Amino acid sequence: PLPVLAVVGRPNVGKSTLVNRILGRREAVTEDKPGVTRDRVSYPAEWAGRRFTLVDTGGWEVDVAGIDARVAEQAEIAISLADAVVFVVDAVVGPTDTDERVVRLLRRSGKPVVLCANKVDGASGEADAMNLWSLGLGEPYPVSALHGRGTGDLLEAAMNVL
Ligand code: GDP
Numbered sequence: 001p002l003p004v005l006a007v008v009g010r011p012n013v014g015k016s017t018l019v020n021r022i023l024g025r026r027e028a029v030t031e032d033k034p035g036v037t038r039d040r041v042s043y044p045a046e047w048a049g050r051r052f053t054l055v056d057t058g059g060w061e062v063d064v065a066g067i068d069a070r071v072a073e074q075a076e077i078a079i080s081l082a083d084a085v086v087f088v089v090d091a092v093v094g095p096t097d098t099d100e101r102v103v104r105l106l107r108r109s110g111k112p113v114v115l116c117a118n119k120v121d122g123a124s125g126e127a128d129a130m131n132l133w134s135l136g137l138g139e140p141y142p143v144s145a146l147h148g149r150g151t152g153d154l155l156e157a158a159m160n161v162l
């Protein structure tokens, strides 16, 4: 069986956009509103000659009251099924309480994590990315899933722990 790399994070941070970028095609469902990725969707993927299963996550309802618990629940399932995790945070927004909740799950899991500081579309966003050192998950990789910036370094780091 191929190693499993799961992409987790709260809604709207750009998980599906990143998955599409890694796959090199438009497949994962992206939308301006959160909650359009149903549960967990697996794709066969390849990077630098390594084959693996890439898992996009979502599936929570657009229910503001319950969204925090829902994100945590879905993230926990995906993490448990993964060999390594790409944790996506919106670097422009910065860490939220929901992000912190997922961080605690990641720590508890003991799984290797690569921190994706997404939506760093230009050099001016690098400082936002560096703020994510505060999450205690190691080096934040500045990425623009939308434009492809930084995805090579992120994937290289992921391949090193997968
Ligand atoms: P998901 O809910 O985490 O899967 O997020 P999506 O991939 O559906 O993206 C949510 C929104 O963020 C969409 O409007 C994307 O176009 C936008 N987005 C994703 N990545 C980036 C990025 O790197 N830069 C910018 N500016 N927007 C992004």
Ligand code: MG
Residues within 6 Å of the ligand: 015, 016, 017, 029, 030, 036, 037, 057, 058
């Ligand atoms: Mg999605």
